[in-house]
Amino acid sequence: MSTPTPSLVGIVGLGYVGLPLGLQFARSGVSVLGLDIDSAKVDSINAGQSYIHHIDSDSIREQIDSGRLSASTDFSRVGDCGAVIICVPSPLNKNREPDISYILKTGEAIAPYLHPGMLVVLESTTYPGTTDEDLLGVLEKGSGLVAGKDFHLAFSPEREDPGNPDSRVAKIPKVVGGLSPACLEKATALYGQAIERIVPVSSCRAAEATKLLENIFRSVNIALVNELKIVYAAMGIDVWEVIEAAKTKPFGYMPFYPGPGLGGHCIPIDPFYLTWKAREYGQATRFIELAGEINTSMPQHVVNRVAEALNGVKKPINGSKILLVGLAYKANVDDDRESPTYVLMDLLKASGAEVSYYDPYVPVIRPSREHGHWAGTPSIAWDNETVGSFDVAIISTAHANVDHQELVDWSQLVIDTRNATANCSNRQHVVKA
Template sequence: MESNRTAEVDATPYDELLGLLSSKNAQIGVIGLGYVGLPLASLLHSSGYSVVGYDIDAEKINKLKRGVSYISYMDTGIVKTLSESDHFFPTTDFNQLERCHVLIICLPTPVGSHDEPDMSYVFSTASQISKILRPCTLVVLESTTYPGATDTDLIKILEKSALVVGEDYFVAFSPEREDPANEKYKTCDIPKLVGGVDEKSSILVEQLYKNGGFQKPVRVSSARVAECAKLLENTYRAVNIALVNELKIVFESMDVDIWEVLDAAGTKPFGFQRFNPGPGIGGHCIPVDPFYLTWKAKETGTPCSFIELAEKTNTRMPFRVVDRTQDALNEDMKCVKGSCVLLLGIAYKPNVDDIREAPSLVVWTKLLELGANVEYHDPYVPVICHTRKHPQLAMEESVTKGELSSRIHKYDVIILVTNHSCFGKYSFLNGFKGIVIDTRNQIPRHNGLRVVMA
């Protein structure tokens, strides 16, 4: 792979980079090949760019070289195309990125033990970039962050290179908007927000994604606007989910079915958007992003009490599931301690294999603390990977479909946490004599099952 860093006489780094992006001769480096980075790398590659894909996980890189997908909803054929290409280069060697004209950061931005932003992955990578940064380079952050992180903290680290932002190199923020397993909206279909730290950076990042296969790049006035837009998107969802979670409890006390209420409200053709209650919120965005906003707001002396209340409501929902389980067992003159519980679906949402921040793990941990024997069945998650908050569950294995049919009668309680479509109409529960806790309003009520809503 040869570098294309050859500029015309007197061409500025900006002019050279704009030309390389326009002609698709720029080499693109994607840092982090997870559920955001790999689809992005694939789209840029299919659009004609030469792409270097970097990840510290050697297993991922080896699978990519063999043409094997490690993302459940990403077609193996797409990955095979990448593996056979002469302009896609998966690597664990960070120095390979030195040849790239664009460096796109797609790394986790979780929260710490006190709900503070954890930018360690991004900032440590920025420090590595500063050591290889050369003129005629665009650095793009896609990871969710707090307002001002790109134009202040990120640049402060990159300035260690002694290069001048806006003259030698350029910086922008373009938030990822992936929705895993969404069959309606693919990566290329989702409008791509772009905002640079200056005018030139904005023009360059817009050119990158316009030529990179995105149908609708949307340029905003600054990186901060793009950062805030991303936080608003997911905070909006968190607040509205909290609203229906709270109303579920309120309506239940009034002997009113929240699901029927939602169906009724949904008949209004304007002014209402439906959100469904559940066992809590999960994934990398909705449980995390609002904390980036509230943390920054506190720093500026403007707390977000409304958002914080919504987060508290969503956080307590998994514990309500445990409470409902405990109450149902008590009605059968049983206690949680010593009972056998099956969690049905543990991914954070249907039809994905992602368990980050999944409410099922909170339910599981609390049941263990109460002395229950807990197993799970999830075809998407055959083995529990290591998680930061629930490391004790690592390497637990799913009950297989075959095992489930022969073991189902040993359980005292089955809790539906995640309603994967592969569960169908839940006919495998037919004849089950124990308690079914339904957190998703999915279990049929006409087959003799004892169903408790939670």
């Protein structure tokens, strides 16, 4: 006998993870209810309008018109759902410790509306034990039901890759871990409606650990090339040339690229979830922590290179006009969470510089917990006169729709942290960092 699939799927959190997932379920013929405390997002979806750059409004409007997608701020409607997927933020607090408050508050909000046979899946990245300890406790307390007996509980890590045109939700294998074999079966059946390949693992904790491994792998390897960038530069060797040559090896090597620091909601954060949890078990994570230290030090390295370059033209940072080109944390997206550009802006401003930015995807800096002091700051105009008025331009994110040849032609001095000017002409005033 096959496992019945829920007739209505609720997705809590309509951001960079929840919205693409909801659209994929809807495209697959599943009815989806999007839930969010942000009424602006809910109103936009119901109006068929996208608020995420790489998701076009037509794709939302198509599913709204089909009747398979709707959005609401009313969490009592969870009671109408056969399954609820939680896709809310899981940041670090000011002490760089895990903050699972969004997860727990979501659990508290949906718990009164759980019903027997229902499935709850957490997708937010977190430490092993969050699902079967913390979230489970909140759901059982608020519902009076028992997880694994009255309702099903599972964890399935998100694998979104914003800005990558080859990344499709349906094509990315979905790791799933359940509280019990029945929970795993239920979750596998749910995702099997929308995702081509499901990868079951033995437990929620194994699934949580899988996500951490994936992003720690990236963090460690980015730290390696960031360190090599500095070492090779001291030897007069261009690390970008070395990487391009190394990646021609068809086995045993995967290219990673240096930059001005780590950004986004995963790689700068996820490793610290494991290092924090490991201490509970008396385990040290020296390798991971060292990688974190190297990556965290990169913005200061860039500032040092800026100071050296300005000194070369007899100017100090103090009083200089400095332009940051690219505010989003990665190329071709509008997501500026944890962007190293903000760290650069803060460091440069603290050194007395007059700081501005240009980013076609972020016309105005939005309010946030971490960088609220920059909220409301607009992107500059992209023209010869404006760009040329700055003492130095720093390429911190290399968007494809930014003409870096124009930047080189218009600027007095360019600091390139992304190798974006490699194919530009007239590079005598370009400095790599």
